[in-house]
Amino acid sequence: MINMNSNDMTLKPVGYVSSPFKKRGDAPSQGVQTNEISTINIYEEYKDAIDGLSKGDYIFVLCWFDKSDRTVIKARRRGNPENPLQGVFSLRSPNRPNPISLTLVEILEIEDSVLKVKGLEAFDNTPVVDIKPYSKTVDEK
């Protein structure tokens, strides 16, 4: 059961989010619930990696939710405190062993190494770890 290929699984921040969500309670549970504008600020070293992205594109933004509790294995679905406990892999809760967020957003504007996006639910200053182009063929059921 031991996997020997798991060495060096350390993420490097490629940028960070600037958003109006400063503290717990500010941010919606899902990005789709907000029309607020956030920016993704890509670090100089990774600037060329956004070449090929354009205004109007939909992208998945993967962040590192550094305020999450990584010890949580079961949680309740939001909305009702009487919801039953279920595994975090069946929920989109930020609390999970590896708190990587996944949010589909629209690019409103790109200026230099800054992407202005709509639909991100990340706190201000959250590290960004990856961006992937959305594809109807592979990401939709």
Added chain:
Amino acid sequence: MINMNSNDMTLKPVGYVSSPFKKRGDAPSQGVQTNEISTINIYEEYKDAIDGLSKGDYIFVLCWFDKSDRTVIKARRRGNPENPLQGVFSLRSPNRPNPISLTLVEILEIEDSVLKVKGLEAFDNTPVVDIKPYSKTVDEK
């Protein structure tokens, strides 16, 4: 430009993939191109995290593509060696600063801590870092 919240961004493998793809060339570029069956083997410690998932559900599987080249910033879209270089954030290439894969798969069967799935393109023995339920509301454009 320095983000102070980026400490401890080390991923923990929560399981690993068993698949028929043993080496480069075996695996399709996208999971949607295969009907091969893979299994996701969840480690004992994280077993309760899959509680709430069922046969027939669609899930996003996030793996750590440990054979990827993390220094690649620009690459060519597959299919034609004359395709222009573009940033890896505009591609789904496994070579990227943080080689986290994102694949939508269908759960065919769950037995104990093993998920049998269709549509995964990961090599045999690839570390799994997260599973998220797919939601039409938040993941589709």
